[in-house]
Amino acid sequence: MPSGLEADEESPLRLWDTSSDADKDDTGSKAGICINSDVPHMVESAYFSGHVLFYVEGLPSSPARLFKGHKRRSHLIVKGRFKRPVSYEDAVTGQRFSRPLKRLPSPWFLEFVLMLARQLSPSMQIGCQEAPYILSPMISTAQAINVEEEGDSSSIDAWPLEDMRAVGITAGSGDSPLPAARRRRLFSDVKSRRGREFSPAHMYTFHFWQHMLDCAKFKLDMGIASFDLARHLDGQPLQLMAQHSSSSGYIWRLLLHHQCQGGSMGSDL
Numbered sequence: 464m465p466s467g468l469e470a471d472e473e474s475p476l477r478l479w480d481t482s483s484d485a486d487k488d489d490t491g492s493k494a495g496i497c498i499n500s501d502v503p504h505m506v507e508s509a510y511f512s513g514h515v516l517f518y519v520e521g522l523p524s525s526p527a528r529l530f531k532g533h534k535r536r537s538h539l540i541v542k543g544r545f546k547r548p549v550s551y552e553d554a555v556t557g558q559r560f561s562r563p564l565k566r567l568p569s570p571w572f573l574e575f576v577l578m579l580a581r582q583l584s585p586s587m588q589i590g591c592q593e594a595p596y597i598l599s600p601m602i603s604t605a606q607a608i609n610v611e612e613e614g615d616s617s618s619i620d621a622w623p624l625e626d627m628r629a630v631g632i633t634a635g636s637g638d639s640p641l642p643a644a645r646r647r648r649l650f651s652d653v654k655s656r657r658g659r660e661f662s663p664a665h666m667y668t669f670h671f672w673q674h675m676l677d678c679a680k681f682k683l684d685m686g687i688a689s690f691d692l693a694r695h696l697d698g699q700p701l702q703l704m705a706q707h708s709s710s711s712g713y714i715w716r717l718l719l720h721h722q723c724q725g726g727s728m729g730s731d732l
Contacts, residue, residue: 474498474522475722476678479700480515482508482715496717499524503619506543510707510714513543513667514619517703517717521679535672536679539703541715542619542668549707551656554714556605556671556705557587557598564595565697586651601705602659603650607643607670616666623670630665671703681721693723700724 478496503514607623625643705714
């Protein structure tokens with residue numbers, strides 16, 4: 464299998480696909496993924512089959528069309544079908560680590576930072592013990608979700624479009640799509656998530672972008688403070704993932720490693 468890492472030889476980042484072997488505790492082969500490439504990479508798991516594109520600001524290959532004039536530092540696109548129904552409550556996204564974080568700031572400051580994070584995502588779950596995690600429902604986290612009927616699928620790199628009318632989520636008046644901000648607010652409430660699921664009968668496109676994590680420099684900018692992630696992650700990669708929370712299986716999982724973490728690329732994956 465081609466590694467695909469030649470897309471940007473000057474990049475300090477390496478991205479690995481562990482979706483298909485995510486249930487094997489990081490064993491088995493891992494496929495490299497091109498960052499800032501317009502060629503989709505196929506992802507396959509027990510829950511999902513589709514393609515991904517991942518773009519990062521601040522690299523020689525970063526596309527201006529995605530970042531110039533936009534408040535974002537990375538953009539992940541995932542498009543595909545669920546192989547089985549997955550409830551909105553079960554599908555979560557975020558970070559899950561296998562080892563404790565290192566050299567964290569003082570407890571009061573850390574709690575303040577976590578309070579700010581919860582304000583951004585009220586349904587966020589945070590654990591800071593031996594296996595830290597920060598997770599939130601995918602349905603209330605994605606910046607844009609497009610759902611299409613079979614045979615109506617658009618290109619994965621089409622401009623982000625919020626439209627979930629195919630699964631009955633509308634603005635309520637007429638037949639217009641529910642805006643993304645209202646969808647995120649609606650499904651932040653657990654009562655709205657109950658009884659709903661991602662269906663194998665439809666094609667889903669998810670867009671995730673953010674402005675706090677500078678992947679190229681491997682720093683997290685919270686506004687009031689900036690954190691050097693290599694100092695805190697103890698060699699662990701960041702995750703671009705969706706997880707089935709009830710089974711702990713991964714819907715998809717990509718691991719992002721920066722050369723400032725030391726060691727050979729992928730040695731800690």
